[in-house]
Amino acid sequence: MTNRAEMTRRDILKSGAAVATLTLAPGVTLMTFGGSEANAARADAGKRWGLLIDANKCAADCSACVTACKTENGWGNDGGEHSGPETESAWIRKVTLRDKHTGRQVSAPVMCQHCESPPCVDVCPTGASMQRVDGIVLVDKHICIGCRYCMMACPFKARSFVHSDVPEQSVNAPRGKGVVESCTLCVHRVDRGRIPACVEACEASGNSAILFGDLKDPESPISRALKQYSSIALRADLELNPGVRYQNL
């Protein structure tokens, strides 16, 4: 084990991120952080995680993804004096669409779309709403002040505010009263090489309506499916370039 007491501030910085040092002039150095090979376990700027949801495969009466998300991340059962359908957290919802003219009905899960240009990040006054280098959009609850601007800015109703005390949370997802939360794309799993809980549950349900993968890798199954078949981004007119895409909606 390294002894952190003996590390200088500089060493700790280094241990935190790959640092390249460039001497500009005597006494003036430029340090750059990052680099994807340097630390494979880090969020990788060479990747962008995304989902492709096929509404034709999504069964109307199935909500395995929602249940799995609740279990994994510990939301959906907060109770407390402010509890109710309007205040309850919803990281992922099943949405049913009906075409007025044809009567065709489809159903699909909607969660944070992990926008490439996320309005929630734009409006956040504290920097708590943030985007990782691999495209995953998160709330840094350590600095969120609970102003809920991001909830207003999100076109997809993807964010929730926690209204009640949450005792003894899941280790997977720290969450508590007074801050905003949303789908993390199961970042705690993805960072350790696992697929998100909803993807796992959807596959186990036999529907396999959610495809997970790296949008930046042209050979990944998700990229090839997007190239081959037509798909849409929700509210494509807003040009947010979400990481979550839909087929047959």
Add this chain to the structure above:
Amino acid sequence: MRLILAFLVLLGLSLPLHADDHEGLPAVPKATGEPHPEGNEYWRKNHMTLLLHDRDLTLREGEREDIRASLESCFDCHTVKDEAGEAVTIEDERHFCRVCHDYAAVKPDCFTCHRSTPSDNVANRLMATPEEPNSIAAYLERLKALEADESEASQ
């Protein structure tokens, strides 16, 4: 005033602690596991800085392997059990964090969002191996097999 008080506490804590010869000082609950290589005094003074540094690494950079200061691992060793043998939560004044924090009158706000007891949910604690069915590697293999089946069927 708070600073002076905190300083006095640290001074107090750095002395060997025995409830009887240091009347009134908090009796730090005994830990299990390997001792910190830096020594307890260092952690008493710096735990907040280390936690602050490593939380940003975890949340913002996605570092999961080389993290030393995480509440989850604190409670691997620093847990106080009640009479029934259950780990006490932050609601209980015997909780590891509360013993000193109550004494110093400094309220940690970690536990609004973080659990204050060890968790038996360890499924995501280690890096996935390709053998695990829910690993990305195994998932991609399944997709590949599916695709091969489909292309065979269409021929």
